[in-house]
Amino acid sequence: MTERYEGSFYGRRKGKPLSPRRTHLMETELPRLSLDLSEPAPQNLADLFDVPVREVWLEVGFGGGEHLLHRARENPDVGLIGVEPFVGSMAKVVNTLNEEGLRNIRLYDDDAINVLDWLPEASIDLAYQLYPDPWPKKRHWKRRFINPQNLDRYARVIKPGCQFRFASDIDTYVDWALQHCRDHSAFEWMAEGPEDWRKPWANWPGTRYEAKAFREERVPRYLTFLRV
Structure with a gap:
């Protein structure tokens, strides 16, 4: 029987x-x-x-908001749901939305599993989880967001034929995410060669976490899974 973890999958909320x-x-x-x-x-x-949208995308743990805001700007006809429990990051995005008047973003500032359980079945056209907390110590691995239960949640809300995208610069978490997603019957890894997971997705803006990874000589990986 798969162990279930009852608790938050994120660390501190305030800085x-x-x-x-x-x-x-x-x-x-x-x-x-x-x-x-x-x-x-x-x-x-x-x-x-508040504006007409043709698709709805989800980003779990948007961090500094660089990616979320970039996608909203370049896709004004797409609605984005951004989830982030860290107060400083949420405040930065709220400030930017107020300054720029972007109307195609909705937010949630608590645990992402609440949103995943709230969303209707097969309602999301694309989901991102970028540079999540890797919980690097082995005793904390059970707190990693990618696990069989949360992949069940993703599988329920992502439309068949659509994608789940994951990025990390921590080798153990990349391996962990790849193993768990490949073991899940609802997801199929789309890579056909090494370059498919070495290069980011089209129009990639980068993030502060990615920049830190490069400074510290860690190599980011970009995994794309099809919801079958």
Whole structure:
């Protein structure tokens, strides 16, 4: 029987105190932008957004928000759901949304499993999990977000024929994610050669975590799985 982990899959939620301006935005703008999980999810997720969207994408753990914001800017007809429990990162994205007026992003600032359980079946056209907390110590591996139960959650909400994309610069987590996804009957690794997992996806903006990996001479890997 597969061991289940009951607890959070992320570490600390707070870092440096927010500026008064960002504190105000978190109090006034985040409630407007946040998903309301106390209400049933709309069967058509496009109804979550203030602008017409043709697809809905999900990013679990958007970190500094570089990728989430880039995809929103280059795809104004796509709705993006971004999940991030770290307060400083969420405040940065809320501030940018307020400054730029982007209307195709909705946010959630707690555990991603709540969103995955709330979303309707086969409602997501593309899902990303980029540079998640690797929990490098072996005794903490059970806290890694990629596990059979959470892959079941992803499989339920991602439309068949669509993709789940994963990136990490930690070799043990890359191997871990690859093994778990390949062992899951709902996912098929799409790589046909080494270059397929060495190169990022089209129009890749990079992230602060990727930049740190390069500075510390670690090599990022980019895994793409088809929801079969």
